[in-house]
Amino acid sequence: MTGTTEAVILAEGVRKTYPSRSRPSLDGFDLAVRPGTVHALLGPNGAGKTTAVRAMATLVRFDAGRVRVAGCDVASESRRVRERIGLTGQYAALDEVLGGRRNLEMFARLHHLRPGAARARAAELLERFGLADAAERPVRQYSGGMRRRLDLAASLILDPRVLFLDEPTTGLDPRSRAEVWRAVRDLVDRGTTVLLTTQYLEEADRLADTVSVVEAGRVIAEGPPEELKRRVGGSRVEVVVADPSEVDKAAEVLGRVCGAPLDVDPDTQTVRAPVGGRGSELAKVVRALDEAGLEVEDIALRRPSLDEVFLSLTGRRTGEGEG
Template identity: 55%
Template sequence: MYGVVISVDGMRKRYGSKTALDGIRLEVAPGRVHGLLGPNGAGKTTVVRILTTLTAMDEGSALVDGIDVRADPARVRMRIGLVGQYSTVDEELTGWQNLELYARLHHLPARRARTRARELLERFGLGEAAGRRVCTYSGGMRRRLDIAASMVRAPSVLFLDEPTTGLDPRGRGQVWDSVRELVAEGTTVLLTTQYLDEADQLADRVTVLDRGRVIAEAAPRELKSRLGGDRIDVIVREPGQLERAGELLTGAVGGAVHLDPETNTASIGVTDRLAALDNLVRALRSAPVELADIELRQPTLDEAFLALTGDGDRR
């Protein structure tokens, strides 16, 4: 189909009496990052496993780069790269040895394998660490090596299944930069992630799954706009004052307030930002609440996600 690299229609998958996927429809445009979001158990990884030919669907159809995953799985595997949740590189080998091994496993001639390994190490910023054993790499470096290994055959479609799980902010940023570079060069990426800020940073469009069904699909900014208006955050210095801050917000603005004890933050949606701030400041002047900060901001993708899926916990 012109203009679509991944096309899914009516995908269903059951495991015994449990329905993992219930009629999924999905289209991914070329040269873009498409985020696949959902609570635990929503079906994200099952979709990826079917599209990468690791699991067979029960019903429906799916094309990857114009190839039917059921009719010609071998050709599909030649066009794709896959980075799963856990590192697959050998920690006792060097970065160079890992990539050369992957290239040979993909049937590249010895000379071409060495050249390709060198190209990928430089491309992913691992040239200086090429001769070090992977066990000495940071988390971000290992994930970049994983992505490099998946690109040995220069696939047109790359599947990233929660690629930054467990990484610190610097490691996540390194992986994000690598993904952006690949997309700039024309690679299409299907990304599953539990980090909503990751999807907000990388994805041009997101599909939200819940209980095996698509419940929303839009650009991240469109999903956030569905919440309407802005939000006011009130951050208190003392945890014991959080509930009182929430009561003040409700009284001054009206509507449902969200309390986050981990950050001592009370948050509420507003439609008229100036009037809401004015009312809140008036209420706070006479209130025995010591504030650390007040913030007026746009909704986050996390808030849009929770509004769509509830608490998001399906463990």
């Protein structure tokens, strides 16, 4: 068993090239996840996040490197690793025809719980994830959020030490997304280590203690979300002026209130400037623009997108160095 300070997931120099692809999916992937934390892999589609998760969850045999999860080697002790992990993939991996209870009982039986214990565990998890009322309904009638919650519950039969979540909220509406986030935080409170992948900066920011930015099969930046956001430059205010001739004047006002760097686009009559995340700064900008007598067509606070994270970390937009 590993000590508490040691990494519960440790990947070193993992390489994987699928036979059908020319570029490696993992190209020297390194990762260390501390126990009891939420660690996010953030990256665009095709960055290698899913392959990384599948490699760490014993599903992909990699070409080179070493992965240890919960004290066991993924390649040589896969069965032991499987007893200690849970995985929730991009699609809800459930039996659509069976009800929620039957699904959980089946997975519990396959975790080698005795029938009675399987029934008890299923009932407990249904209760905990707010699915007791829908227990007998076939899963194909569940909403997206309910499926994800049941999917999560199915990964938690044996209270795994490490839970892998591959894009847990992709395709969910905001309410379902909040439900999943709440469930994940609850798990971490109970001591589970969570490794999740996401394309959403906001999700990484909300959930993760540490974020690793993944591109082209390796980690290109890592740190707490705060630090990452600082490097990216945080939120920006975006002002669209009504009169094209006033773009320069707006730039001058924003420069005075917000400071550099300004992003001026005369074609769309838009000026962007960095601001803190708080609304009070936006109010300050609005006042300054008003005092200068500028007619504003649109003003908005924009959080940095994944694209901007990449732009500031790598100097190019997502998807550019590919192919």
